[in-house]
Each structure stands twice: as C-alpha cells, then as structure tokens.
Amino acid sequence: MQMQMQGPIQGSFASLEDDAILVAVEIKAKAIVAAGWEGEECLTVGRPGRWRAVHWWSSLIKEIYVSERTFSIIKPDAVKKGDAGAILAEIVKAGFKIVSIKKISISKAQAEGFYHVHSARPFFGELTEFMSSGPIVPMVLEKVNAIADLRKLMGATDPAKAEEGTIRKQFAASIGENAIHGSDAEDTAAFEIGYFFAGLELK
Numbered sequence: 001m002q003m004q005m006q007g008p009i010q011g012s013f014a015s016l017e018d019d020a021i022l023v024a025v026e027i028k029a030k031a032i033v034a035a036g037w038e039g040e041e042c043l044t045v046g047r048p049g050r051w052r053a054v055h056w057w058s059s060l061i062k063e064i065y066v067s068e069r070t071f072s073i074i075k076p077d078a079v080k081k082g083d084a085g086a087i088l089a090e091i092v093k094a095g096f097k098i099v100s101i102k103k104i105s106i107s108k109a110q111a112e113g114f115y116h117v118h119s120a121r122p123f124f125g126e127l128t129e130f131m132s133s134g135p136i137v138p139m140v141l142e143k144v145n146a147i148a149d150l151r152k153l154m155g156a157t158d159p160a161k162a163e164e165g166t167i168r169k170q171f172a173a174s175i176g177e178n179a180i181h182g183s184d185a186e187d188t189a190a191f192e193i194g195y196f197f198a199g200l201e202l203k
C-alpha cells in the first residue's frame, strides 16, 4: 500500500481495486485526514450527500493521493498586457481547480508584507514597487501535487532560462517582471493564501 498525503488537505484521489468506492473515498478523505487518521484499519467512506461509515480492509487500498492547495498571482505586467485570461487558460488546462480568485491592487506596504522573506535582497524595493504598480490577480489553486506542478508550469524565475511552453517563457519579459508568482513550499502556500484570502473565500 502506498499513500501520499500532502499539503493543506482538501480532497483526494484514490486508486482502489473497487472503482465503485472511488468517488466516495475521494470525497471523504478530507474528513479522514482532518480527523488525524493515522492507521489503515478503518476509513470512513460514503456517497455524495449521504455519508455512510464503512470499515475498509487496508489490503484493498493501493494508493491515496491527497490534493493540495497552492497560491498564485498573475503579476501587474501580465494583467496590464491583457494576458491574464490566457494564463488562466494554461492553469486550468494543466488540471488546476480555481478555488478562489480576484482582481485587486495592493499598496507597497502590502507588497512588502507579502514578500517579507525577500526583505534583505537587493531587488526588494524594485519587486515591491512593481507588485504595487497595478492590478494583480491572486488566486488559490488546487490539485494533487499543486505546489510543485504549478512551479513547473510557471517555469524558471528568469524567463530567459524558462523551458519552452512554460508560462514565463510565453508571457514574461524579465526576472523582475515575470508574469506569475507561485508558492514554493507548503508553509509559504499557507501564509500566502491567508495573506490574500479569508476563510469564507476558500470554501
């Protein structure tokens, strides 16, 4: 039996011998993990809208992939150029679910708070000036392996080094104005989601 449970838990993918149970396990895994499930003796599974407790034999479970959430911003350069829609299309095509999204402008102080980990870097002033220079599109995205997969889809920070087909290769002009931001780890994703979105926006 192989299991992966990653990130802020909001769903799952399970590959089981009995496909009929799959949907139920996908939906209920959120509760299983949230309840601190540690073993493989019992999973609670159910059907959409009608939960039903079932004792599940661990030998039947082959894999559980729990999806995770990440945070992304379409940056001012891309919004200004009218590329936000095309970037969103790439994100959706890559299998991400958009949990929450909005278009806002932030102040320099708010950009400084968001990028506080970079405060000692020489580009901090330029970065926060740029991020507060026009509307941005922050969003919360969800899929299995969301954090790593979004980083891959975005491409290298410097668009000159980004692989063909990545968002930065297609839409970014420079390392400073690089079209999109994506969280680099679970703890930063949690901080960044909370910085821009309230709980009610994340249902």
Ligand code: CMP
Residues within 6 Å of the ligand: 118, 123, 126, 127, 157, 175, 176, 177, 178, 180, 181, 182
């Ligand atoms: P992002 O993924 O948003 O995280 C931090 C940002 O700092 C990064 O994307 C770049 O846009 C920016 N950045 C990193 N290195 C430099 C640099 N050398 N000059 C200007 N901006 C940079």
